[in-house]
Amino acid sequence: MDLLDRRKILEECCSKHRTPLWQFQFPDRNTKELKTSIFCPTCIQEDIALHEEEKLQAALNQQAYVTTYDVLMRDSIVPTELKGVSFENFKADTAEEKQMLEFAKNQVEKYKQGMTGNTLITGQTGIGKSHLSFSMAKAINEHFKEIGKPKRVLFVSLTEIIKRIKNGWNYGKGASLTEFEAVKQLTSVDFLILDDLGAKNATIAPKSDWEQDFLFDILNNRETTIINTNLNSQEIKTIYNARNASRIFKGLEGNSFKAFSIPDKRYSINKLKQGEQTP
Template identity: 35%
Template sequence: MKTSVFNSLSEFAPIKLKETCPKHPDVHLIKSRIPNHEDILCPKCVEELIKEKDKKLAERMNDRFTVERLANDSIVTDQDILNCTFDNYVVTKSEQDINKQHITAIAKKYLNKDYKGNTILSGNAGSGKTHLAYACLKFVNENSNPKQSCLFIDFNELVSKIKGNFNNKSSKWQETKLLDEIGNADLVVLDDLGSEASFKANSSESSEWNQRFLFNILNRRNRTIITTNLSGAELKEVYNAKIVSRITKGAKDNILKFKETSDKRSNMYDF
């Protein structure tokens, strides 16, 4: 008589033992009959181990899409920015101290994922706007619970990368893809907004494509930290009214001005 596959497999079915698990007294141990794998196991312990491994895998995947995005997916041209924190922001003027306290309070509000509203840091070049913006982002990235996905975007570099790859369909610098990535992040810094216009020799306005692209970013978001050398009046000269409206969305109490603080990097030219 021919033996079926099922009958053959039944020969290796585990044996239920009289002994119970020390951790789970109501669960009997089982012994495997598979050659070279004659382990004695507790089914409940095995189940818990599998669940724990699944949990760790889920946490690892969650980290990739939240806390690790700041390091992996940000667009940074000056690597020194990555070391910026509230603790190493050097205060030499009362304006700096006020702005530091202000954005520290804002950072605590952003810990709540339900908090809506943009933040604007406006004023002199080299006054520490980017430092405080990144410090705020890093604070949220490290302290929020549940975890949040944070991105730092050098806007001029982003525009340059996309324009440089318009004809490269396989490039990661595709407009639609980047809009989705920036749009779905919990908190984003758009750094140095307006510089893409100031680099143009004959016009104070940002190009039509830049305007459309920036509008599409801001239109998807309601939690964005923006740094710019431009004042409110100058933003209106550079961008159309719809974009300015979205830049200032929810930012009434979150505007930091750097009028007194001079360029920290300019001392090297004092000769």
């Protein structure tokens, strides 16, 4: 028997659509007793249409995430030890560490409100600059997803990017990244986090012309970049030419933090571990 042949159209109407209700009777699988189901066919059609619309929207959102929200964890260059970091697990014991944590959180709030321009965190190696920078990236990424406006957020080490490009010079077709691809990737994202910019070596010396031009191509075509470095202002001006330095410092009034006295956390941890191993 056709399903529609088993329906009974009632005199009672749906309170919402004012259309007659349908009644169906089906035998219970376990007891074999007849069970009655009464519903409005128009309500059912609306529920089906809503479900299909939700499925379509979910599919569209997923597709949008491929080019926006997913960029951070898929395309970033993130050391293993940083992948689980957050504001919550940043250890802030000293007053200055607490200030640096609050600064990072406040910068995220500014970006949520639509601020453009750079953020700069400077201080010696091992004080948690990368931890906070990646935490900022995560917080920004999650916020714009939550409000339905996912952004492209990317966290990279410029040193590692340059290394990959130069490997291509040596190995030709084996290149994992070309200069053109790198510039396109780093300029197309909405938020770029440059980790450990111009990492300080034994000698403070100007970068090569190629590296200067490469960085300029990136910074000159960006509005919002979060940078952390162990270089001070004078060292930045020594390592990078005037046009790059000016772009690094662009819009930094109220958007920079310089740590003066936070100790090297990684050095302290390693020293502690060595002490534990000493008989």
